[in-house]
Structure formats: C-alpha cells, structure tokens
Amino acid sequence: MAEVPVGAWLHAVVRDADPATLAAIRGMDGGPVRAVSAAGLVAVVSSASLDEYGEEPLRRNLEDLAWLERAARAHHAVVEALARRGPVVPARLATVHSDDERVAQSLDARRDELVHTLDRLTGRGEWGVKAYLAPGEVTVGTGTTGAGGVGTAYLRRRRAQLTAREERQQVASAAADAVHVALCEVAVAGRRHAPQDRRLSGASAPMVLNGAYLVDVATLPSFTDMVGSLNGRHPGLHLELTGPWPAYSFVVEGPEPALTGREPG
Amino acid sequence: MTTALAPNSADDPLAYRPVALVDLLDRVLATGVVISGDITLAIADVDLVRISLRALVVSVGSLGQTEDA
Numbered sequence: 001m002a003e004v005p006v007g008a009w010l011h012a013v014v015r016d017a018d019p020a021t022l023a024a025i026r027g028m029d030g031g032p033v034r035a036v037s038a039a040g041l042v043a044v045v046s047s048a049s050l051d052e053y054g055e056e057p058l059r060r061n062l063e064d065l066a067w068l069e070r071a072a073r074a075h076h077a078v079v080e081a082l083a084r085r086g087p088v089v090p091a092r093l094a095t096v097h098s099d100d101e102r103v104a105q106s107l108d109a110r111r112d113e114l115v116h117t118l119d120r121l122t123g124r125g126e127w128g129v130k131a132y133l134a135p136g137e138v139t140v141g142t143g144t145t146g147a148g149g150v151g152t153a154y155l156r157r158r159r160a161q162l163t164a165r166e167e168r169q170q171v172a173s174a175a176a177d178a179v180h181v182a183l184c185e186v187a188v189a190g191r192r193h194a195p196q197d198r199r200l201s202g203a204s205a206p207m208v209l210n211g212a213y214l215v216d217v218a219t220l221p222s223f224t225d226m227v228g229s230l231n232g233r234h235p236g237l238h239l240e241l242t243g244p245w246p247a248y249s250f251v252v253e254g255p256e257p258a259l260t261g262r263e264p265g
Numbered sequence: 266m267t268t269a270l271a272p273n274s275a276d277d278p279l280a281y282r283p284v285a286l287v288d289l290l291d292r293v294l295a296t297g298v299v300i301s302g303d304i305t306l307a308i309a310d311v312d313l314v315r316i317s318l319r320a321l322v323v324s325v326g327s328l329g330q331t332e333d334a
C-alpha cells in the first residue's frame with residue numbers, strides 16, 4: 001500500500017501537558033493525541049492523514065455538514081479536556097501542519113504572543129450570552145373600520161402590525177446593546193459574534209445578541225447574577241447562557257489582525 | 266467526554282444546555298487564529314467560514330424553506 005503523508009492537526013497550545021492527561025484524550029477520528037514541545041510550550045496535535053486533511057480534501061470535507069460536525073466536536077472535545085486542566089490557546093478548526101517540525105517552528109515563532117495569551121486567559125473562562133426577541137403579541141389597536149371600508153382597514157392594520165414589529169425589533173436591538181455593555185462591565189472582556197440564523201439554530205425567535213464574555217472564575221457569580229437580573233430587566237428579551245467554554249473568542253486580543261502564521265521578523 | 270453539561274430547563278437563563286453545533290461553529294471557525302497551519306494557510310479565515318456555512322445552508326435548505334414564505 002502506498003503511504004499517504006500524515007500531517008498534524010493542531011488542537012491547542014498549553015504551557016504543559018502531562019502524559020497521563022493526554023493518554024486519556026481522544027482526538028480526530030477517535031485517535032490518540034500527542035504533544036509537540038518547543039519553546040517551553042506544548043502543542044497538542046492529532047495525526048491527520050493528508051488524503052482527508054490536506055488542503056483540497058479539507059475544502060471538500062468542510063462542505064459536508066456531517067464531516068464538519070464530527071470534526072468540530074472532536075476538536076472541541078480535546079480543547080475542552082485541556083481547558084479543564086489550565087489555560088489553553090485553542091487553534092481554529094482545520095489548522096493543519098505538514099509535520100511536527102512545522103508545528104514546533106510556529107511555537108518558536110509565536111512564543112511571546114502565545115505566552116502572553118496563556119497568561120491573560122489563566123483563571124478565566126468564556127461564557128456565551130445569547131438574547132432572543134421574547135415571544136410576544138404585536139398588539140395593534142383594532143381601530144375602527146372608518147372610511148374606505150374593510151379592505152383599507154385591513155391594509156392599514158397590516159401596515160401598523162409591520163411597523164409595530166419593526167419598532168419591537170429596534171427596541172430589542174437597543175436592549176441587546178445595553179445587555180452587552182452591562183455584561184462587559186462585569187467581564188474581563190466581551191465581543192459579539194454575528195447573530196445566528198434561525199434556520200441554523202432552530203430557534204423560534206430572532207436572535208439580537210450573540211455575545212461571548214471572558215470571565216474571571218472569582219467573579220463568575222456576579223456575572224451569572226447579572227445575566228439573571230438583565231433577563232428580568234428586559235422583558236422584551238429572553239437571555240440564554242452557555243458555557244463554560246474554552247476561551248475560543250479571546251485568543252486574539254482587540255481587533256483581529258490578519259495573521260498568516262509566518263510574518264517577517 | 267461531556268457533551269451534555271447538565272439538564273436544561275426552559276425558563277432559566279442560567280440553565281446549561283448541550284453544546285449546540287451553531288454555538289460551537291461560531292467559536293471554532295471565527296476565532297483562534299493565532300497559528301495557521303502551513304497546509305491550511307491557503308484556506309483563509311473568511312473562506313473557511315464561507316465554505317462551512319455553505320454546508321450548513323445547503324443542509325438546512327434541503328429540510329425545506331417554508332419559513333421564508
């Protein structure tokens with residue numbers, strides 16, 4: 001049988017990983033994960049056959065929802081298992097190097113940044129807060145039929161309903177901004193992901209906030225209390241908390257630079 | 266492996282839920298860009314998101330599009 005080249009799928013970078021922890025973790029396709037050590041850091045990788053995880057196959061596979069879900073969940077399981085032991089810098093899905101040597105080189109090249117990020121994430125976790133438009137009647141006075149008869153009245157009522165719906169959206173959107181600001185005050189950092197499409201999320205109501213918050217373990221109770229009280233304060237919204245997540249959304253600080261992995265200098 | 270974190274209750278905003286694929290994709294696709302693999306260097310961030318969104322939309326589309334009517 002011809003040998004297919006095997007690359008390394010990067011899951012995450014940690015300060016240290018003991019062999020027993022790694023031995024208990026399943027990686028891509030249920031295979032083992034291993035440590036690539038360099039520059040005082042450890043990259044945790046899965047072996048990735050390039051006939052499945054090479055660039056062209058990946059492009060195809062990423063369009064296959066079943067494959068995508070399997071890959072995302074396998075990757076997440078590794079990152080999450082590592083996150084339970086300490087700070088991790090998760091790699092984006094589908095970060096594949098041609099061999100361990102390349103992984104080690106990127107650890108070397110990005111050492112300072114990685115160490116800084118690991119320090120920043122220590123003792124902190126990511127929480128997601130999503131806000132949906134609360135289910136509610138769009139109430140519009142039925143009014144009188146008035147001049148113009150039943151047809152016109154219907155159209156007028158219909159128009160009023162649409163306007164009311166728009167207004168409700170605007171109010172909800174302002175409330176979502178307020179929720180985000182309030183949560184950022186009790187969190188170390190916050191950022192907003194694009195609201196999820198209802199067809200993808202299966203939610204019954206439109207999403208107006210898809211926030212991620214980096215929270216100190218010590219202040220987690222104040223954060224969750226805040227979510228609860230905001231939920232009460234904004235009856236037009238329904239808040240949903242997810243987490244704890246590994247700090248996926250806070251690996252890059254501030255506005256995201258276009259990183260290519262190999263920069264001059 | 267912990268997929269389900271805890272039981273989920275309808276009205277408690279603090280209730281845990283199993284990790285939803287959409288929530289997971291928000292995170293694993295759009296972020297974590299500190300290191301790019303040399304193999305996947307050419308699959309740019311935007312590209313990756315677009316490719317996988319296409320997978321989602323195609324599969325959702327095949328379920329029917331009654332909602333847009």
